[in-house]
Amino acid sequence: MAQVVPIKLDTGSEVWQTWARKHKAEGKGIPIVYVVRADGETLYANSGTLNDNQLKILLTAAMNSAGLVLGENDVDILTEVTKQFQEFRLNGDPKSALKSLKPAKRYLGKSGQVGSYAKPAIDLNQEIQLLVQAANDSIQDVANQVEKAKELSEEEQIRAIQKYLGIKDQYADLKPSKSELSRIYSNLRKNEQMKSLYDSIRILDMAAAAQSASQKARYRDKLQKLLETTPFPGIKSRAETILGQLQD
Amino acid sequence: MLLIKSLQVASPLLAAITSLTCLALPLAGQEAGASQPDPLEYVQSVSAMTGRPIFAVAGQST
Numbered sequence: 001m002a003q004v005v006p007i008k009l010d011t012g013s014e015v016w017q018t019w020a021r022k023h024k025a026e027g028k029g030i031p032i033v034y035v036v037r038a039d040g041e042t043l044y045a046n047s048g049t050l051n052d053n054q055l056k057i058l059l060t061a062a063m064n065s066a067g068l069v070l071g072e073n074d075v076d077i078l079t080e081v082t083k084q085f086q087e088f089r090l091n092g093d094p095k096s097a098l099k100s101l102k103p104a105k106r107y108l109g110k111s112g113q114v115g116s117y118a119k120p121a122i123d124l125n126q127e128i129q130l131l132v133q134a135a136n137d138s139i140q141d142v143a144n145q146v147e148k149a150k151e152l153s154e155e156e157q158i159r160a161i162q163k164y165l166g167i168k169d170q171y172a173d174l175k176p177s178k179s180e181l182s183r184i185y186s187n188l189r190k191n192e193q194m195k196s197l198y199d200s201i202r203i204l205d206m207a208a209a210a211q212s213a214s215q216k217a218r219y220r221d222k223l224q225k226l227l228e229t230t231p232f233p234g235i236k237s238r239a240e241t242i243l244g245q246l247q248d
Numbered sequence: 249m250l251l252i253k254s255l256q257v258a259s260p261l262l263a264a265i266t267s268l269t270c271l272a273l274p275l276a277g278q279e280a281g282a283s284q285p286d287p288l289e290y291v292q293s294v295s296a297m298t299g300r301p302i303f304a305v306a307g308q309s310t
Contacts, residue, residue, distance in 0.1 A: 003301075004300055005303065007288065007302060007303070008304070008305050009288070011307060011308055031306060032307075033303075033305055034302070034303070034304040035304075036295070036302040037301050038295045038302075039296075066301045067299055069299045070297070118298055120297070
């Protein structure tokens with residue numbers, strides 16, 4: 001019973017008039033029993049008495065439609081995560097925003113949203129939805145760019161691949177984006193030149209990110225090999241630049 | 249005005265559930281200097297914050 005918040009309403013009161021306008025009940029007469037979800041949605045509003053068994057059935061059904069109930073600790077976690085998530089999102093850092101979801105991971109369902117109608121959950125869901133929308137727009141842009149680049153110069157193809165890799169890096173942890181990113185990747189690799197450019201760019205990116213001495217040595221070798229074999233001037237010039245940095 | 253303590257309800261279980269409100273409501277007014285909260289506002293805010301649905305019974309005061 002602690003799963004519901006109970007209240008009695010006096011049908012002679014003004015407050016009840018407002019309530020009744022918002023939550024239309026079936027039937028006439030009193031008592032009227034209401035079950036209202038945390039977001040204000042009316043789940044049940046009927047006049048007439050309920051016996052204990054009917055009441056148990058009603059409350060069980062209501063709880064099945066009510067979503068996740070939050071405790072004080074859950075509220076604190078979701079509120080803090082929402083605050084951080086929003087900050088990163090507004091700063092144009094979706095990757096960090098998605099990482100900031102980690103403490104709230106256990107609340108997120110398959111849809112990537114919190115299955116609760118509590119305000120802290122709704123707030124976080126709205127934030128996630130805004131990020132999903134931004135991801136969809138960016139991913140659609142890069143999909144178009146990759147498609148167009150197939151018919152364009154090597155340099156345009158390199159730009160499209162780098163854009164794709166940048167978007168993938170930012171949104172890799174966003175579940176709804178994964179299939180669309182995979183689709184772009186498959187599409188890109190259907191073009192032989194872009195496939196070859198993609199593999200070269202991946203080597204360049206990893207070489208540029210090399211930290212330890214052994215990693216740097218390994219990527220120096222890979223870049224040397226790339227310089228000897230690549231037919232693409234754009235890849236060659238980039239490889240030379242990174243190789244110079246690795247030798248410093 | 250909301251009536252918290254003296255509605256007639258037919259089911260003992262219903263009465264037990266609704267009586268919880270009587271226990272919960274005074275807590276909202278315990279903060280120093282806080283005015284007596286509107287019971288419905290209080291219940292709605294608890295529901296909104298926790299996700300617990302509101303179970304309301306409307307009837308006439310006795």
